[in-house]
Amino acid sequence: MKTDELIELLVQDTPVRLNLDHALMHAATAATLIAAILFFAVIGLRADFGTAIETGRFLFKFVITGSLSLTGGMVMFRIGRPGVPVRLTALGLTVPALLMSAAAIFELLVMPSETWVTRMIGRNSSLCLTIIPFLSVGPLACFLYALRSAAPTRPAVAGAVAGLVAAGIAATFYAANCDDDSPLFVMLWYPIAISIVAGTGALLGHRLLRW
Numbered sequence: 001m002k003t004d005e006l007i008e009l010l011v012q013d014t015p016v017r018l019n020l021d022h023a024l025m026h027a028a029t030a031a032t033l034i035a036a037i038l039f040f041a042v043i044g045l046r047a048d049f050g051t052a053i054e055t056g057r058f059l060f061k062f063v064i065t066g067s068l069s070l071t072g073g074m075v076m077f078r079i080g081r082p083g084v085p086v087r088l089t090a091l092g093l094t095v096p097a098l099l100m101s102a103a104a105i106f107e108l109l110v111m112p113s114e115t116w117v118t119r120m121i122g123r124n125s126s127l128c129l130t131i132i133p134f135l136s137v138g139p140l141a142c143f144l145y146a147l148r149s150a151a152p153t154r155p156a157v158a159g160a161v162a163g164l165v166a167a168g169i170a171a172t173f174y175a176a177n178c179d180d181d182s183p184l185f186v187m188l189w190y191p192i193a194i195s196i197v198a199g200t201g202a203l204l205g206h207r208l209l210r211w
Helices: 003-043 056-079 087-110 113-121 125-147 155-175 183-208
Strands: none
Touching: 003 056, 003 125, 003 155, 056 087, 056 155, 056 183, 087 113, 087 183, 113 183, 125 155, 125 183, 155 183
């Protein structure tokens, strides 16, 4: 291939990348707004929010969910581009898992063993498994719509990543309502709810994001 032909191909390819970035940025903004509107209109903050915000366990839930949204978003911005390496960026998805595991281990060390099961089961497991997927519907739709302007080589994986990001946003809002602050509860029920959304995203991505 001649140099001028290569330059022409790069120039032609640049608007596609920029359009994808813009589409995903707009999708992220819309996703957050939709989740926020639904949360405050239908669910709302927990009754003792003002007191809970002063505790480390409560705040750490947002560290975990926020890191999932951030690292998942970094992968999503790359996965729609054929030939762009994703593996190194995808390693960032281990960060929320490591944070959650470290918090759970700390909880096991400082709390009496007879309380472990109670803390893990919690009081709001059914709400967690309902609200997170509910708040994820709008964000997932936004991300899948944006990714349709991309060209992911593995549509199901791209859809699953979109589901992770959508669920991360939803879980961040849900954490402000959930009064189960134990890392043991978060380690058990949040990943189950997030997996439901990621699995749904994979199924939809396989159908909607194919070339």
